[in-house]
Each structure stands twice: as structure tokens, then as C-alpha cells.
Amino acid sequence: MVSYMRILSGVQSSGQLHIGNYYGALRQFVELQNEGEALYFIANLHALTSVRDGELARKLTLEAAVAFLALGVDPKKSILFRQSDIPEVTELYWVLGTVVPNAHLDRAHSYKDKIAKGISPNLGLYAYPVLMAVDILIYDSDVVPVGKDQKQHIEFARDWATTFNQTYGGEYFKLPNPRIQDATAVVPGIDGEKMSKSRKNTIDLFGDEKAVEKAIKSIKTDSTPPTDPKPAGGPLYQLLKVMAPAAEWPEIEKSWAAGGKGYGEYKKKLIEYYHAAFDGPRKRYAELMADRGEVERILLDGADRARAIALPVAQRVRKAVGLEEQNAVDLIHRRMASLNAGLQSVKHGSEPK
Secondary structure, three states, X not given: OOOOOEEEEEEEOOOOOEHHHHHHHHHHHHHHOOOOEEEEEEEOOHHHHOOOOHHHHHHHHHHHHHHHHHOOOOOOOEEEEEHHHOOHHHHHHHHXXXXXXXXXXXXXXXXXXXXXXXXXXXXXXXXXXXXXXXXXXXXOOOEEEOOHHHHHHHHHHHHHHHHHHHHHOOOOOOOOXXXXXXXXXXXXXXXXXXXXXXXXXXXEOOOOHHHHHHHHHOOOOOOOXXXXXXXXXXXXXXXXXXXXXXXXXXXXXXXXXXXXXXXXXXXXXXXXXXXXXXXXXXXHHHHHHXXXXXXXXXXXXXXXXXXXXXXXXXXXXXXHHOOXXXXXXXXXXXXXXXXXXXXXXXXXXXXXX
8 A cells, every 4th residue: 555645845945045945845745756646846835034135036936936937946836836826825824823822923943043143033033833824734745854943843834733733623724744864954154154035144945156166165164284183063064064975075074074175175175066066957047037937937837736735724724613614716706606697787778686
């Protein structure tokens, strides 16, 4: 008997994707699409907490979708879509939020980290975990591949789903499980902190080639002389460990510990690994950017397929809490038909009934 598994994850479209996104998440996405039914979304609603320019938001959403496809997400194997194309997500965001304790949101790592960095607090940042929970729960997800720093969000989703189910006396939400690839759960940036768009410490996947090489050459290192053994654990060491082919890593590690080479030589090696890994996807990315109509077709088809999964979940939740059971699209069509009938009555000189 073949076991069934539904996989769900997404990436924010708040800036250009970088190698941390790939090794921490997107590489898993490509692998997991062969293990079950995979749904991957561009989190453009989440991105509104930091992107405050409509044209830029649309551009970044497109670029994220193209990046998914260029890196190997196959729309024949996976469902790729925009978060904002599923209207039931925002509805269930409110419904689930009615059972979420403030105390949970107060201790959310992501919110506290952003406030500590001086980002102005707002409802979007504060309630971010609720929207993320709905992203997961609305598709009856079994497995959610995430970085180690996102594990708390899966725990919240499970806690709140359990609270909702107990409150309304049924199994309305399925409890998901995280899948964390520990070896690359947190990819360091060029400054040694977690690679992040907000920190501006990234090595971009599809950025200008010279800018990419400049970023790699600027990776923070210490003052150890070339002849001496190098201390393990810095950002250059960690990035080499992430990007080097498995067969080559033991020799690099041995050389690193023995000394005799300067950091500059290891940075050149990292540039080689970057080109070996991403020159193919970069070429595919350029091709897809020249055929945006096809990208849009893939996203709309993905939204239709994702929504077909989300609607039954949304309907059973609506029924549980006492909201109208009619799905949103049928309701809109019914109201439009009523409005059109009224307009026709006015056009023919009679009052709408």
C-alpha cells in the first residue's frame, strides 16, 4: 500500500531570492515533489508587511514564481500558485484568529526579532503566524518543509488547529508536521548572521553576476594568516560545506584544517561552486522572464488546483462556526445575478423585485 502525503510550503516575495532560500527550502521543494502531492505558493500577502510599492510587489511576485520554475519545481508534479489567488485564506485567517491567544503571538520569535531590529510594529507583523497557520491548515497539509527558525510556526499551527477542533467539537483542521533538513536549516549570510533579505547579507540566485561575485568576495573572515590552520565555523567555512559537492568536502575540510591557503582561494572555490550549481537555472530564468504569459498561465492553473483543495476545508470550517455554507465564488455569482436582474428592471422602467 502506497502512503499518501500532501506537502505544503511557500516563500515570501519580499526581495530577490538568494542561496539561503535555495539550500534552506527550494532544494527540498524540488526533491519532495517526487514524494507526494506538493503545493508551493508565493507568499505575496506576507510580503505586504515590508513591500509598500504595488509595482514592486508585482515584480517580486513574478520573479519568485520564475525562480521556483527555473530551479526545478515542475508544474506537472507540483501545484505552484500565488497566496493572494486563494480568497478563502484571508477569510480563515480571521476565523482561526478568533481562537488564537494573544500570549502566543507575544512570544512569537519572528515578531520579537523584527521589533528588536527596529522594525515598526503593526498588526501584519504581529498576526503573521496566524496567516502562516492558515496557509498550512487550509490545504490539509501533512508535511511542511521549513527552516529550523520556522519550527515554532508549525507548533503554533498545530496548537491552534487543536484548539479550534476542541472548541467546535470536530476534526475540522488536520495537524501538520514539520520537515527540517538540519544540515542546511540555517544558511549563513556574508556577515555570519542568517542569510536574509532584510539584513542585506545575501548571495542572490539570479542577480547580476558581478554583484554575486563581489558578495562572495566580501564574506566576513578573520585575520588568520594563509599559512595557518583556519578556525572552523565561520560563514565562509559554512557556505563551502553547504555548496561543495559531497565528494569534494572532505578534501576542503582537510585543507582548511591544515593551513597553507588564504581565504581568497576558498572564496574563488565558492564562486566556482556557485556557477556550477546555478548557471543552468540562471539561463532558464532568463528564458522564462521572456515568456511571462506562460508563467501567468502556470500560476492561474495552480491557483485553480489549490483552490479545489482549499474549498472543502473552508466550507467545513464555515459550517462549524455558523457562517453561510455557500462557497465564495457561488455567492458572488448569485449576488451578481441578482444585481443584474435589478439593473435590467430599472432599464425597462420597472422597480426591481
